[in-house]
Amino acid sequence: MELPTEKLKKITRTGIRKIFDRANEYEREGRRIIHMEIGRPDFDTPAVVKEEAIRSLRGGNVHYTSNYGLEGLREAIAEKLREDNGLEADPGREILVTAGAVEGLALAMTALLDAGDEVLIPDPAFTSYHNQALHPGGVPVAVPLRFASGFQPLLEDLEERVTPRTRMLVVNTPHNPTGVVYDRGTLKMLAAFARRHDLLVVSDECYEDLIYDRENISMATLPGMKERTITVNSTSKAFSMTGWRVGFVTASAEIIDYILRIHQDLVICACSFAQEGAALAYRRRKELIPPMQASFQLRRDLVVEHLDGMEGLTFVRPQGGFYVFPAIGKFGLGDWEFCDYLLEEAGVAVVPGSAFGPHGRGFIRMAYSCSRRDLEEGLASMNQALLKLT
Ligand SMILES: Cc1ncc(COP(=O)(O)O)c(C=O)c1O
Structure with a gap:
């Protein structure tokens, strides 16, 4: 029996997972990794929402x-x-x-x-x-x-x-x-x-x-x-x-x-x-959304401020969500190579732009949904790693 079908052969696993799995492997080896590859808010769900679901389940x-x-x-x-x-x-x-x-x-x-x-x-x-x-x-x-x-x-x-x-x-x-x-x-x-x-x-x-x-x-x-x-x-x-x-x-x-x-x-x-x-x-x-929104806006400002100071990176100022998508062409590396380098050298996990389609080639996606502390640390290490490249 031949598996999979012609249709399924075209359906691929997301490239984000490849970086995530490698980052986790490094962590298991004891390395400090800053996760900027996965797009998920770091907050807990608001307590009142959890309480309501628990009440509902108990009921x-x-x-x-x-x-x-x-x-x-x-x-x-x-x-x-x-x-x-x-x-x-x-x-x-x-x-x-x-x-x-x-x-x-x-x-x-x-x-x-x-x-x-x-x-x-x-x-x-x-x-x-x-x-x-x-x-x-x-x-x-x-x-x-x-x-x-x-x-x-x-x-x-x-x-x-x-x-x-x-x-x-x-x-x-x-x-x-x-x-x-x-x-x-x-x-x-x-x-x-x-x-x-x-x-x-x-x-x-x-x-x-x-x-x-x-x-x-x-x-x-x-x-x-x-x-x-x-x-x-x-x-x-x-x-x-x-x-x-x-x-x-x-x-x-x-x-x-x-x-x-x-x-x-x-x-x-x-x-x-x-x-x-x-x-x-x-x-x-x-009442629940504004504090999270405000916190993401502060992180957006922080990321923009750091990226502005990084030689060789150009980017469109993000206006929503929690991603920024800088162009990395000036470094002379492919986007996968660039992400491998950042993970290896700076302990920062980001995703190659080409994981999001052919027109993402030459870019990286950074998610600023991690904590402010992680962001500060990750952006500083990234800057050091990029200085070595230029
Ligand atoms: C643009 C976009 N749409 C949909 C989703 C999936 O969201 P949900 O968790 O609601 O399925 C994501 C998750 O990252 C997303 O980025």
Whole structure:
């Protein structure tokens, strides 16, 4: 028997893990390693959210919920969408609770793409989009994000790659891995492009609460976009709940109905008591999110200040999320080689840009979601290591 199938041969494991595994190996050997490769907040989940989930579990909330998710959670999400995003969503038919944003993204691709349908993915990109487009036999098409344009997608790059088979455009802002927030002009351009070519838009907004000195705009609020946009979001980054696996999708009732058909066969529902915790998190979001947001903004400022002083690195100032994506071309090393060198010489783990797609080559992704102390130490060692290279 021959394994795997042709389709699965194209689906690869993420390059981030390779660096993470090597960094862990060094740690086991007793070396001090600063982890700037994994994008997850270092905070604990807020205590009130944990207490709510524990209360729920103790109270016997251990059974399946509706496929759509708990009604109370969907109502809290609808309120958040209305107040924070200016988006009206009927909690009864237009919101689906998922096992994190990643399930929502995969559902959207699996439910809405036919084999051969093309998906435009601004590249570099969160690694799952490419693989998720392949699951239903779709064709991921990389659209370059260019350093020279501040990693904002350009209309000419999109127009060059759109074909009669293009069905979907992925939009992710704040953006992983570049840390860039698409400005209003870019979003309007993307919306007009999607309308002109009659495309669905998957809008991954899971970093929307971590945004610095920029406005947050949800794609679905732009004229004519609500019916063609599938908005995906999550508790993972906003409330430091990556392990809880609770996110949501909001779209038209028709699209949600299609997506739900896949969701019911994959997971039935997100974890019941985790959903109760998530409902409280959304209800209390206005007091829970700002301290984390402020802390990430301070770290962003710290990273920018250090990187500014490093000879040979150029970067676009990050505006959201917790990543920065410096260009390393001046050092004359490939991005994998460069990351190996940093790990070896400075004990700093970062990810090669090419792990995020072909247009990430020549860059590295640094996550500033570790503690301030680790950041200070890691950036100082990195500076020393780079001085040896120049
Ligand atoms: C852009 C983007 N989308 C989705 C996810 C997955 O989030 P979740 O934990 O909600 O599945 C991540 C995680 O790093 C991400 O960076």
